[in-house]
Amino acid sequence: MPEYTTSQIRNISLIGHSGTGKTLLAEAILFSTGAINRMGSIEEGNTVSDYHKDEIEKQMSINSSLLNTIIQNNKGEKLKLNILDTPGFMDFIGEVVSSLRVTDTSLVVVDASKGREVGTEISFRYTDYYKNDIIFVVNKTDHENIDFENVVSQLKEGFGNRVTVIQFPVNSGGGFSEVIDVMKMKLLKYSKDGKGNYTIEDIPDNLKAKADEYHQAFIETIAEEDEELMTKYFDQGTLSDEDLDRGLKIGLSKREIFPLFCTSASSNVGIRGLLEFIAEYCESLLDSDTESGFKPGTEDLIEIKHDPKGEPVMFIFKTVSEKNIGELSFFRVYSGSVRQGLDLVNGNNGMNERLSQLYTMQGKDRKEIPEVICGDIASVVKLKHTHTNNTLSSKNLPVVVKGILFPDPNISMAISAKNKGDEDKLSVALHSFHEEDPSFSSNFDTQTNQTIISGQGEIHLQTIVQRMHNKYGLEVDVTEPRIPYRETIRSTVNDSEYKHKKQSGGRGQYGHVHIKIEPLERGNGFEFVNAIVGGVVPGRFIPAVEKGIVEIMEKGILVGSKVVDVKVTLFDGTFHNVDSDEISFKIAGSQAFKKGFKDASPVLLEPIYNVEVVFPEEFMGAVSGDVSSRRGRIMGMESEGHLQLIKAQMPLSEMEGYSSKLRSLTQGRGTYKRKFSHYEEVPKEIEVKIIDNYEKNKSEE
Ligand SMILES: Nc1nc2c(ncn2[C@@H]2O[C@H](COP(=O)(O)OP(=O)(O)OP(=O)(O)O)[C@@H](O)[C@H]2O)c(=O)[nH]1
Numbered sequence: 116m117p118e119y120t121t122s123q124i125r126n127i128s129l130i131g132h133s134g135t136g137k138t139l140l141a142e143a144i145l146f147s148t149g150a151i152n153r154m155g156s157i158e159e160g161n162t163v164s165d166y167h168k169d170e171i172e173k174q175m176s177i178n179s180s181l182l183n184t185i186i187q188n189n190k191g192e193k194l195k196l197n198i199l200d201t202p203g204f205m206d207f208i209g210e211v212v213s214s215l216r217v218t219d220t221s222l223v224v225v226d227a228s229k230g231r232e233v234g235t236e237i238s239f240r241y242t243d244y245y246k247n248d249i250i251f252v253v254n255k256t257d258h259e260n261i262d263f264e265n266v267v268s269q270l271k272e273g274f275g276n277r278v279t280v281i282q283f284p285v286n287s288g289g290g291f292s293e294v295i296d297v298m299k300m301k302l303l304k305y306s307k308d309g310k311g312n313y314t315i316e317d318i319p320d321n322l323k324a325k326a327d328e329y330h331q332a333f334i335e336t337i338a339e340e341d342e343e344l345m346t347k348y349f350d351q352g353t354l355s356d357e358d359l360d361r362g363l364k365i366g367l368s369k370r371e372i373f374p375l376f377c378t379s380a381s382s383n384v385g386i387r388g389l390l391e392f393i394a395e396y397c398e399s400l401l402d403s404d405t406e407s408g409f410k411p412g413t414e415d416l417i418e419i420k421h422d423p424k425g426e427p428v429m430f431i432f433k434t435v436s437e438k439n440i441g442e443l444s445f446f447r448v449y450s451g452s453v454r455q456g457l458d459l460v461n462g463n464n465g466m467n468e469r470l471s472q473l474y475t476m477q478g479k480d481r482k483e484i485p486e487v488i489c490g491d492i493a494s495v496v497k498l499k500h501t502h503t504n505n506t507l508s509s510k511n512l513p514v515v516v517k518g519i520l521f522p523d524p525n526i527s528m529a530i531s532a533k534n535k536g537d538e539d540k541l542s543v544a545l546h547s548f549h550e551e552d553p554s555f556s557s558n559f560d561t562q563t564n565q566t567i568i569s570g571q572g573e574i575h576l577q578t579i580v581q582r583m584h585n586k587y588g589l590e591v592d593v594t595e596p597r598i599p600y601r602e603t604i605r606s607t608v609n610d611s612e613y614k615h616k617k618q619s620g621g622r623g624q625y626g627h628v629h630i631k632i633e634p635l636e637r638g639n640g641f642e643f644v645n646a647i648v649g650g651v652v653p654g655r656f657i658p659a660v661e662k663g664i665v666e667i668m669e670k671g672i673l674v675g676s677k678v679v680d681v682k683v684t685l686f687d688g689t690f691h692n693v694d695s696d697e698i699s700f701k702i703a704g705s706q707a708f709k710k711g712f713k714d715a716s717p718v719l720l721e722p723i724y725n726v727e728v729v730f731p732e733e734f735m736g737a738v739s740g741d742v743s744s745r746r747g748r749i750m751g752m753e754s755e756g757h758l759q760l761i762k763a764q765m766p767l768s769e770m771e772g773y774s775s776k777l778r779s780l781t782q783g784r785g786t787y788k789r790k791f792s793h794y795e796e797v798p799k800e801i802e803v804k805i806i807d808n809y810e811k812n813k814s815e816e
């Protein structure tokens with residue numbers, strides 16, 4: 116049995132803008148609590164969390180890592196703290212959202228010298244969906260020239276007055292070592308040896324007024340939570356410690372208060388105070404009653420009680436394929452407990468699954484454990500039929516709990532193996548990367564005959580290509596995908612005739628048709644009408660005529676792209692008793708179509724995407740100018756805090772390299788999403804160029 120119970124487990128995620136110090140903070144937490152006996156550093160590439168080769172090379176997190184340690188609350192009770200350290204670079208947002216799904220509290224880490232950044236805002240936005248409790252951690256308080264109060268007001272501006280200072284720095288800058296706790300109303304003096312211990316002293320006179328002000332603001336935030344507290348506050352001018360404790364817990368869980376701490380991960384200052392707060396006030400799974408789920412295959416809601424003695428229910432939030440052991444699935448238990456050898460059912464696909472070895476994780480290090488209890492996070496090897504976002508549960512209680520909402524991909528590239536013999540390997544690799552990271556996907560585009568990979572940004576795709584090389588020895592070419600143009604017509608041709616006749620000894624070939632070709636409304640595809648009377652084309656050849664037309668439409672006429680939105684009426688023809696056959700009528704149909712199509716004012720259609728661009732407002736001119744230069748139409752603008760949102764429609768053919776352009780225009784702070792909307796005619800002067808190019812390439816081949 117583990118030495119802790121469900122009420123003694125806390126799960127937190129570290130989120131926020133890249134480079135704010137999440138990974139080093141995690142390292143400092145492990146070190147301060149004795150889980151490791153030496154602090155690693157990002158520069159030396161030896162932190163517990165950033166252990167992958169590419170993370171060490173790039174000195175940034177790419178995957179979320181699971182860590183754990185023991186903390187203690189005021190009563191001396193030992194709690195297990197699970198930590199998910201997530202990457203801040205937005206290309207890896209998939210790792211963030213999956214971590215939010217299984218943690219109750221998120222520490223939003225902010226760089227004291229930079230304040231609120233775009234990654235602060237984006238990661239925070241996702242916590243809204245998963246309803247994580249929030250603690251702000253202003254890290255790097257040891258930087259010179261920081262303006263703590265300005266950082267606090269930026270955070271309040273972005274996230275409201277719920278942002279409430281609990282600890283503020285006394286001596287920010289190089290020698291940072293002292294903070295004032297405005298709940299305890301004490302000065303905490305941290306040791307300078309990096310061990311992270313502190314001694315308690317009274318608040319010096321010159322800081323009393325400031326401490327009082329923050330203290331008062333804290334009490335008022337709590338009092339605002341409900342009427343009873345407000346009345347007490349008005350009557351007594353303050354709140355009792357019990358009321359504050361209770362109000363704080365409720366406020367945290369209702370996201371009505373976002374406590375704020377200041378730390379220096381590199382010198383281990385402020386961390387212990389933060390951990391004491393987490394131990395005292397953060398939720399365990401038992402503080403929320405149930406987990407919402409569905410009866411498999413239906414939309415019938417099931418509420419699963421967070422009951423340590425209940426039927427086992429576990430949710431897989433992450434899959435990693437490790438070199439020596441194969442697939443490792445990370446999960447959280449939401450009810451009951453699970454052990455090795457337990458038989459469960461996968462609610463998503465109905466398959467049975469028996470659990471193999473279970474592990475608790477410290478970065479890359481695994482320790483085998485016999486049991487994982489309700490609320491805890493751990494990993495299991497070699498699940499046969501179970502993937503990220505699946506629920507495994509007791510056969511007595513088949514269920515699918517609310518899954519992770521992975522963001523849609525916003526960039527696509529075409530990929531091919533350099534070595535033709537590697538194509539199977541490539542497809543295995545693509546499948547496995549999607550398993551590991553559902554924010555990445557791949558598909559074969561039959562229109563353009565290309566394998567397309569899609570993800571959250573250029574770096575995301577580059578990282579995956581690099582991993583393919585490292586793990587599978589795969590050499591690949593990555594190029595911009597071909598644009599899936601379409602072809603259609605604008606006018607009607609009443610009579611297009613073609614006679615296919617061949618007399619070359621023996622039996623000849625004969626097929627002869629008259630067709631009418633007319634445009635259909637956009638999106639209506641193809642319609643074929645048989646208007647033959649008197650059997651001038653015998654019934655048995657009519658499907659062949661249609662087939663010939665469909666085939667040539669698939670192949671395309673102008674630039675080899677599919678023809679759409681046309682109606683064809685077969686209304687006349689002739690046949691030969693001996694020579695007519697299906698092939699002849701197929702040829703006649705396709706040639707009559709080709710001829711008529713060229714006379715029916717053919718045009719090219721291009722895919723138009725709905726694009727949403729989010730960026731700080733100071734880049735408005737640059738971003739909107741760029742959208743227009745890409746033939747984009749701005750459909751609307753909204754602002755959210757100091758962020759600007761542009762909604763536009765843009766042709767796919769103009770979006771080449773858009774994400775890197777947007778980054779360079781906005782100092783890395785702009786992001787965008789895109790989704791296919793519809794097809795539209797290509798402007799004439801551009802169409803001419805596309806057709807010329809196509810002809811040129813064809814004659815070269
Ligand atoms: N001076 C100072 N440097 C810090 C502190 N915390 C982190 N750093 C440095 O800041 C850089 C980024 O730290 P990381 O811990 O990798 O930041 P991160 O938030 O995990 O970054 P991503 O994984 O890219 O999101 C490294 O060079 C750290 O050594 C701190 O408190 N003070």
Ligand SMILES: [Mg+2]
Nearest residue numbers: 137138175176
């Ligand atoms: Mg990191």
